[in-house]
Amino acid sequence: MHVDMNLLTALDALLEERSVSAAAARLHLSQPAMSRTLGRIRDATGDPILVRTGRTMTLTPRALALRQEVHALVQRAHAVFAPERALDLEKLERTFTVRCHDALTTALGTRLLFAVQEQAPHVKLRLLAEPAGDTDELRHGRVDLEIGATEPALPEIRGESIGEDRLVVAVRQGHPLARGRLTARRYAEALHVTVSRRGRLRDRIDDALESQGLRRRVVAAAPTTAAAAHFARESDLVVALPARVCGPMLRALHLSALPLPLDVPEVRIVQLWHQRFESDKAHAWLRGLTREIVQAICRGEA
């Protein structure tokens, strides 16, 4: 039996995109050409693979079962045709799009830029802010690396925990909370700002307070840690921020960092990338740099 490897590549794109049009765009084909290829895949497998459900397409059980295996086969085939070459950072010309939580952009941005410039002078970084809603930009290749607190949500997204940070209470200098021991009750009585790009007025601190029978008054949600920190500097508002990551910003704004009088788990810092970059040496080099820098920040070496 003749096996067309191009069908395997097309099947991989179709299974991942769950859309004939998107798979066509990925493989630089026209949509009808991909539709015909899907037809050939259907003939070859004897399964519809993608079935129409309204405006979108849904994978059949057979397609779901094949997904991982097909992807692994395509990756291995690409590895065969892409001969092993050493990564030459001196000559590497590439632009990486990195999406970061705003506090992380501030904390690691300068060190990352210097490290990249020193090791790979022709590499450029495009640093993006986190969007308000969930997007598939890693999947669609519009973002190469994402660093934040979000765990991978899709099977094709790889994730790596690169650090942990504890929350502290940021207040202006001379704030009443800074005098005497900060108890959970005194903390709860203050006026609070949360940091949420989605505008959430509630976070895990509220859960921790409620477990002690306490409630706090959140007056606003700030879109970024920088905005929240400015609110705290210019008022009696208090905001909980990751200590190490926000350390330089807190110092620059002359904010005091008080220990959070609650039992709240540390904030995990995670980097995410699409599995197609798994064996990309340049991407792995960038991941290594961000990992080193974030780990140094979390050890307090910043």
Added chain:
DNA sequence: CTGGTTCTACTACCAGACTC
């Protein structure tokens, strides 16, 4: 509810490349 618009997939038909 209805008709127009938009999105998505499919089919028909044609052209170019390749094989025998």
Added chain:
DNA sequence: GAGTCTGGTAGTAGAACCAG
């Protein structure tokens, strides 16, 4: 040169969305 395969354009159909 005929046959086959693949991909292109043009057009069609089904479903969802939206304004009135």
